Amino acid sequence: MKKYKIGFPVKFKKAKYPTKKKLVGKYCVLEPVNVKKHAKDLYENFSIDKEGIDWIYMPTGPYKSFSSFKKYLTTEKLSGNPFFYSIYSKKLKTYCGLASYLRITPEVGTIEVGWITYAKNLQKTVEATEAMFLMMKNAFEILGYRRYEWKCDSLNKRSNKAALRLGFKFEGVFRQATIYKKRNRDTSWYAIIDKDWNKIKKGYQAFLKPSNFKNSKQIKKLKF
Numbered sequence: 001m002k003k004y005k006i007g008f009p010v011k012f013k014k015a016k017y018p019t020k021k022k023l024v025g026k027y028c029v030l031e032p033v034n035v036k037k038h039a040k041d042l043y044e045n046f047s048i049d050k051e052g053i054d055w056i057y058m059p060t061g062p063y064k065s066f067s068s069f070k071k072y073l074t075t076e077k078l079s080g081n082p083f084f085y086s087i088y089s090k091k092l093k094t095y096c097g098l099a100s101y102l103r104i105t106p107e108v109g110t111i112e113v114g115w116i117t118y119a120k121n122l123q124k125t126v127e128a129t130e131a132m133f134l135m136m137k138n139a140f141e142i143l144g145y146r147r148y149e150w151k152c153d154s155l156n157k158r159s160n161k162a163a164l165r166l167g168f169k170f171e172g173v174f175r176q177a178t179i180y181k182k183r184n185r186d187t188s189w190y191a192i193i194d195k196d197w198n199k200i201k202k203g204y205q206a207f208l209k210p211s212n213f214k215n216s217k218q219i220k221k222l223k224f
Contacts, residue, residue: 015106015144018083023134026208028127030085030134033098035073038086041095043069045119054117057156059180061117082115085135089127091216096122099131101139109146111139116159126213129222132166133204140197150190163190167200167224200224 023030031038043066046054052062063069081104087097096119103112113135122128139145150168152159164170168190177187192200203224206212212219 012109012146013144015109015111015146016142017081017104017106018101018138018143023085023138025130025134026210027090027125027130028134029088029090030099030131031088031095033073033084033086035070038095039070039073040066042073042086042098042119045094045096045121046117048120054120057153057159058115058117084115085131087118087122087127087131089122089125091125091127092121094121097128097131099135101135103149106145109144110149111143111145111147112149112151113139114151126208126216126218129166129204130208133208136166136192136197136204137201140194146194148192151187152190154186154188156188160188163188165222167196167203167222168192169196 018032020032022032043063046063046069049055049062055061060072063072082100082102083104084098084100086095087099088095098115098117099113100115101111102114103110105111113132118128136148139148150163150166152163154160154173169192171189171191174187174189176184178185203222207218207220207222
């Protein structure tokens, strides 16, 4: 009988779903979305972007009124799958970003990070990077996932560049993967797997050291 190549054997226990526990870092705190507590700060900070540029590649938005934004936070059911966090900047003392886990599949250990919306005052800050590290660390070390994914519109240059900077590996483009805002989306796929994690973690830890920042400016770039 002809022999066929098959995948290596895997002894894997089911991963866990995200919990209501906060993810606390040196520079930021991630809290499961609480509309009453977070909505006002988030709306005010997102409104810094007067032209709605940061919502171009998001499935919805921008939101031009507080009531419509509150409805978005409520109707999207931001507490399951996807599981959303509000990002609190310790320096700015305000909630200025959103990010979520989604496509959560504990049975096989895959989870995605997405719906990332950073206000202008959060973009290109140490808090922005640390938020991604905290979610990544939680997924691998606490929840027990073996694959951590990032997907974005192939035309979204900022998101594609961010994925590579944050340690994700490019895996290809799914052509005509979906439609949003009545337009086509070819989707770029990126991922980090569990065997990559130790090396990537060390890179983040070196980058996030307080000694790597002077007047809030990084001295050395994130490297893996």
